[in-house]
Amino acid sequence: xxxxxxxxxxxxxxxxxxxxxxxxxxxxxxxxxxxxxxxxxxxxxxxxxxxxxxxxxxxxxxxxxx
Amino acid sequence: xxxxxxxxxxxxxxxxxxxxxxxxxxxxxxxxxxxxxxxxxxxxxxxxxxxxxxxxxxxxxxxxxxxxxxxxxxxxxxxxxxxxxxxxxxxxxxxxxxxxxxxxxxxxxxxxxxxxxxxxxxxxxxxxxxxxxxxxxxxxxxxxxxxxxxxxxxxxxxxxxxxxxxxxxxxxxxxxxxxxxxxxxxxxxxxxxxxxxxxxxxxxxxxxxxxxxxxxxxxxxxxxxxxxxxxxxxxxxxxxxxxxxxxxxxxxxxxxxxxxxxxxxxxxxxxxxxxxxxxxxxxxxxxxxxxxxxxxxxxxxxxxxxxxxxxxxxxxxxxxxxxxxxxxxxxxxxxxxxxxxxxxxxxxxxxxxxxxxxxxxxxxxxxxxxxxxxxxxxxxxxxxxxxxxxxxxxxxxxxxxxxxxxxxxxxxxxxxxxxxxxxxxxxxxxxxxxxxxxxxxxxxxxxxxxxxxxxxxxxxxxxxxxxxxxxxxxxxxxxxxxxxxxxxxxxxxxxxxxxxxxxxxxxxxxxxxxxxxxxxxxxxxxxxxxxxxxxxxxxxxxxxxxxxxxxxxxxxxxxxxxxxxxxxxxxxxxxxxxxxxxxxxxxxxxxxxxxxxxxxxxxxxxxxxxxxxxxxxxxxxxxxxxxxxxxxxxxxxxxxxxxxxxxxxxxxxxxxxxxxxxxxxxxxxxxxxxxxxxxxxxxxx
Numbered sequence: 001x002x003x004x005x006x007x008x009x010x011x012x013x014x015x016x017x018x019x020x021x022x023x024x025x026x027x028x029x030x031x032x033x034x035x036x037x038x039x040x041x042x043x044x045x046x047x048x049x050x051x052x053x054x055x056x057x058x059x060x061x062x063x064x065x066x
Numbered sequence: 067x068x069x070x071x072x073x074x075x076x077x078x079x080x081x082x083x084x085x086x087x088x089x090x091x092x093x094x095x096x097x098x099x100x101x102x103x104x105x106x107x108x109x110x111x112x113x114x115x116x117x118x119x120x121x122x123x124x125x126x127x128x129x130x131x132x133x134x135x136x137x138x139x140x141x142x143x144x145x146x147x148x149x150x151x152x153x154x155x156x157x158x159x160x161x162x163x164x165x166x167x168x169x170x171x172x173x174x175x176x177x178x179x180x181x182x183x184x185x186x187x188x189x190x191x192x193x194x195x196x197x198x199x200x201x202x203x204x205x206x207x208x209x210x211x212x213x214x215x216x217x218x219x220x221x222x223x224x225x226x227x228x229x230x231x232x233x234x235x236x237x238x239x240x241x242x243x244x245x246x247x248x249x250x251x252x253x254x255x256x257x258x259x260x261x262x263x264x265x266x267x268x269x270x271x272x273x274x275x276x277x278x279x280x281x282x283x284x285x286x287x288x289x290x291x292x293x294x295x296x297x298x299x300x301x302x303x304x305x306x307x308x309x310x311x312x313x314x315x316x317x318x319x320x321x322x323x324x325x326x327x328x329x330x331x332x333x334x335x336x337x338x339x340x341x342x343x344x345x346x347x348x349x350x351x352x353x354x355x356x357x358x359x360x361x362x363x364x365x366x367x368x369x370x371x372x373x374x375x376x377x378x379x380x381x382x383x384x385x386x387x388x389x390x391x392x393x394x395x396x397x398x399x400x401x402x403x404x405x406x407x408x409x410x411x412x413x414x415x416x417x418x419x420x421x422x423x424x425x426x427x428x429x430x431x432x433x434x435x436x437x438x439x440x441x442x443x444x445x446x447x448x449x450x451x452x453x454x455x456x457x458x459x460x461x462x463x464x465x466x467x468x469x470x471x472x473x474x475x476x477x478x479x480x481x482x483x484x485x486x487x488x489x490x491x492x493x494x495x496x497x498x499x500x501x502x503x504x505x506x507x508x509x510x511x512x513x514x515x516x517x518x519x520x521x522x523x524x525x526x527x528x529x530x531x532x533x534x535x536x537x538x539x540x541x542x543x544x545x546x547x548x549x550x551x552x553x554x555x556x557x558x559x560x561x562x563x564x565x566x567x568x569x570x571x572x573x574x575x576x577x578x579x580x581x582x583x584x585x586x587x588x589x590x591x592x593x594x595x596x597x598x599x600x601x602x603x604x605x606x607x608x609x610x611x612x613x614x615x616x617x618x619x620x621x622x623x624x625x626x627x628x629x630x631x632x633x634x635x636x637x638x639x640x641x642x643x644x645x646x647x648x649x650x651x652x653x654x655x656x657x658x659x660x661x662x663x664x665x666x667x668x669x670x671x672x673x674x675x676x677x678x679x680x681x682x683x684x685x686x687x688x689x690x691x692x693x694x695x696x697x698x699x700x701x702x703x704x705x706x707x708x709x710x711x712x713x714x715x716x717x718x719x720x721x722x723x724x725x726x727x728x729x730x731x732x733x734x735x736x737x738x739x740x741x742x743x744x745x746x747x748x749x750x751x
Contacts, residue, residue: 022147051329054134058405060544061202064541065156065398066154
């Protein structure tokens with residue numbers, strides 16, 4: 001029973017994380033992680049700057065189909 | 067083996083059952099079993115033998131990880147991204163229109179076309195792009211086929227974009243025409259999107275989930291509130307619009323969405339649309355499984371001879387041209403060589419994402435076919451036929467449709483329109499209203515019964531219109547960039563994407579181009595869809611042929627000559643159907659099929675003095691439009707012929723070993739990721 005509950009919790013956690021990744025909620029956290037892992041000297045964008053910059057790039061190429 | 071047998075049995079039931087009606091569950095079983103077999107066997111063959119996917123090779127997301135474009139992403143999340151990007155209105159509208167031939171030809175092509183053509187194209191182009199650091203189909207065509215090939219591919223993309231946007235806008239216009247409820251609901255999505263945009267930019271930057279849920283809640287509220295607007299005579303008058311004012315409203319909206327900052331309107335609408343799209347598709351699948359409706363349309367109708375009222379043309383090639391995206395879509399090659407290859411974690415994920423997502427899109431097409439065929443055939447033809455074919459009055463139209471063997475009374479249509487909260491359902495060609503009726507019947511049989519039919523109908527219309535508008539504004543913006551890029555070659559400042567005069571002028575050019583097609587569709591007495599949807603289908607399938615030409619060239623360069631039929635056969639099939647359809651649309655002697663025949667028939671009527679003086683200008687414009695459509699079709703076909711000739715020269719050189727074929731892959735770099743790395747953030751279980 002406890003094992004089943006653990007599995008459900010794990011699934012729910014993964015689902016939640018996947019949903020946040022899918023809809024773009026986690027994009028800024030991912031960007032900061034990527035920046036930290038590359039030990040870049042450049043200044044990290046703020047959440048607001050990153051959001052606007054990311055949208056401008058995404059909507060400058062075909063990203064929705066017929 | 068048991069899945070294959072079950073799928074075979076279900077297909078046999080669909081193909082040979084001649085009872086009064088067929089349960090839709092057979093469609094679901096047949097489709098799902100075929101998909102499972104195709105995925106398990108054919109895609110595994112493609113992955114192992116043809117492409118030899120290599121998980122030891124670092125993908126672009128590993129080599130270029132920047133947290134922005136190149137982002138290693140879990141395969142389930144990326145599958146969701148990719149599916150949300152490729153699934154547009156095409157797989158819903160195309161099968162609905164093709165239902166005029168009966169349920170059988172469309173369903174078989176949806177399943178077989180996806181398994182052997184559409185999924186193959188998406189999968190192989192994705193693979194090719196991964197091996198080239200996420201290069202676009204145009205860049206790959208330029209490098210692997212020829213410079214001219216790349217330029218042609220770029221022009222083909224722009225051309226298909228213009229036609230696509232004009233056609234999908236026409237679908238929205240026909241869905242909203244004379245419907246205050248639907249028009250109000252869709253109009254309200256604009257301030258809701260603006261609100262979500264401001265929230266995401268200034269209040270809680272990037273918190274997409276909470277903002278989208280808030281927006282979706284508001285949209286569901288305005289779907290219900292639309293009923294109050296429709297019931298109020300003064301408000302209903304404000305939101306009751308004809309085709310032409312609606313067309314201009316959509317043109318102005320798209321111009322604004324293209325020129326305004328992307329965070330304000332375009333992106334928030336896209337978020338809302340993605341959530342509603344995912345929810346509605348899931349609900350439709352669940353509804354079909356729960357209700358198990360009976361398919362009332364016959365397997366084949368009399369209209370396979372080309373005399374169909376929805377659009378004219380024989381089953382070959384027009385069934386394939388009309389279904390388009392549900393089986394294979396050239397537009398997918400832009401997505402498969404766009405964002406997805408830059409985010410993929412391992413090469414082996416390309417099979418699940420490229421092949422698997424297209425299977426799911428095909429399943430959406432099968433569900434749309436079920437929804438369209440589950441309604442009474444007479445009602446289906448009444449909604450989708452223009453008055454010039456069936457008759458201008460309800461009684462005349464009902465008599466014509468009954469005469470075809472699909473019993474219908476004018477009272478049935480009046481009662482149905484009343485039940486779904488509309489003034490009329492006659493002459494609403496475009497697929498969206500008939501699909502909405504089908505979906506509403508399935509949903510209301512699941513929850514709420516007859517009482518909620520009108521709410522469900524307007525929910526379905528809002529769902530279709532919302533994500534069509536998303537395609538429209540995103541497509542207009544991308545088209546604007548293409549125009550700026552092309553213009554920048556002539557005059558440099560025009561190519562600067564942030565320069566306001568260039569932004570406004572290029573937005574006006576792209577909107578003007580597709581807006582012209584929209585306008586001609588709205589004023590076309592044959593309904594617009596009759597000429598524009600086949601034009602869209604032809605251009606889309608031609609782009610797919612371009613993608614398969616590029617894929618075939620790359621495979622030949624990789625030395626996969628033995629398996630070249632994998633892309634060569636679908637490519638040849640697409641070339642045959644598109645060239646046949648192009649020829650017929652230009653030169654067929656039937657004015658309902660051939661653009662030139664229609665133009666000549668109108669010109670002859672004018673010369674004989676049969677056109678009233680008040681309609682002379684309209685008729686002249688109609689003649690010009692038909693000739694323009696013929697010219698556009700011819701140019702598209704010619705571009706693809708030139709590309710194929712270029713590719714044939716390349717293939718000859720490769721096969722005759724006259725020159726070592728240069729493959730423009732990125733060099734091999736071994737992955738540094740451990741075998742079990744899933745791309746999910748640290749801190750996971």
